[in-house]
Amino acid sequence: MAGRNHLYIPGPTNVPDAVLNAMHVPMEDHRSPIFPNLLKPILQDLKKVFGTETGQTFVFPATGTAGWEIALTNILNPGDKVIIFRFGQFSHLWAEMAKRLGFDVEIHQETWGKGIPLDRLEQRLREDTEHKIKAVLATHNETATGVTSDIGGVRKVLDSVNHPAFLFVDGVSSIASIDFRLDEWGVDAAISGSQKGFMLPAGGAILAFSQKALAAVQTSTYPRCFLDLKDQMTANKDGYTPYTPNLPLLYGLRKALDLLLEEGMDNVYARHYRLAEGTRKAVAAWGLKLCAQPGFESNTVSAIVVPEDKDAKDVISTAFKKYNISLGAGLSEVAGKVFRIGHIGDMNDVSMLGAIAGVEMAMLDCGFNIQPGSGVAAAIEYYRSTAKA
Known part of the structure; x- marks a missing residue:
């Protein structure tokens, strides 16, 4: 045809020609003295997209699904209780992952077509007087049903009941497209993927974490290796990655960020x-x-x-x-x-x-x-x- x-x-999503052209690069030494000139500005500019000045961003050669696992296993401990509202295929899959990883997952069913019910969330958190719930898993944009939830409202609920649970947000199909404010909303872990609002091929898990979450990384006892944030933090501070990065994707991300921030x-x-x-x-x-x-x-x-x-x-x-x-x-x-x-x-x-x-x-x-x-x-x-x- x-x-x-x-x-x-x-x-x-559609990849702009400018991004495709930027990705057409020869391979290079990712341990060279000039590689930080690529990675460090990317990580800094990602903070503008996530809406954070105090948080830290990361790029893994993985997917948004891996991003779910990164948040769960780096910040929590084995057997921790988490709460999630299931109202679409992707909130369902995140809940199933948490169960398979050995967390105590409390699933609340919601009508497919609605988002997170703030009143029900508030009631449940008020009941949790012993603070057994360690994290709220919030799907910002449920791609299966075309539903967006009020993440700022979730933060207000947590604050209103003075609950210390972490706030993890699946922003795979929202970040870089729908207003997102990590600092203002008190989001502890925000997860996105390269193939949505960032206008790139799949293959990049793009994340941001609060300082509260990063502190928890140091004490989490959950076993991890390739998805360990500590390895990323150690390498990223000097502008490198702990293992071989996807170079074309990084060059594409550099151009995609230029386009987003220019607009x-x-x-x-x-x-x-x-x-x-x-x-x-x-x-x-x-x-x-x-x-x-x-x-x-x-x-x-x-x-x-x-x-x-x-x-x-x-x-x-x-x-x-x-x-x-x-x-x-x-x-x-x-x-x-x-x-x-x-x-x-x-x-x-x-x-x-x-x-x-x-x-x-x-x-x-x-x-x-x-x-x-x-x-x-x-x-x-x-x-x-x-x-x-």
Whole structure:
């Protein structure tokens, strides 16, 4: 098929040409005297994206999933109790990992389409008078359902009941795209991945830790080796890594950070809001609904519920085979019930209009009762009325 595949999934996202070009580098000695000139500024500029002046950032040659494990095993001790609300596939997987690693995992089920219920969290933490809960695992952006939770609200809950638990945040599909404030929100461990808002290939676990968390690393007795933060801290202070880094990914990350910081993080967040809001206008014009309930809508991915007599997999398949558009599938409990449009990373208004048009054509082909052009028209009017000259 002529033309490129149009990638509208919530990750991996489109890699800008400037980043691809930056990654096209010959191999070099990662123990040379000049390697710190690459790594040290990257780690410093990452702090601007995570919203921290006092925390410390790290890049592991791994994935966001490894980032979950890094936070759990470096800060906690074997058998520690953690609490998590399960409201999507990725909060589910994080909980399952914690169980497999031997932690005492307290799972609270929540409706898929909602985020962390602050009132229920507060009630449970108040009950924990002996402070047996050592960490709250919070999924900031649940990619499976297009739901964003209020992490600042989680911190307020912890503070209101004077609970000392660590706050771990899965920001894989939010950081570098949705407003994130590690210092202000008192986040102890923030986890992201290279293939989402950082607009890179998969293969980089990008993290930030508070000083409180880093102090706990020194006393944690959990066995670890490749994912040990202490090894990273020792090597990073001189601008090196404890083992062979992914050099092309680091050069790509350097360029991605340049692009993000040149645009300005507030502008990045505002752009993602506009892209998402235009998509939401289209969904409403189609007469469909989001999986996310009001107040929880994500600015990086929209999960769209299909009518009961339709299968979302048919929309995804038609869009791919007929129009060369990649959409996200529903996962686990929402498989076949939703399809997902990613509006994250290297995207603009026209990019999103292409996604909306392609989805509209695929739904019409699948017999959806929608008015041709309705979603595109709604998005166009929103983007035109909010665009800056």
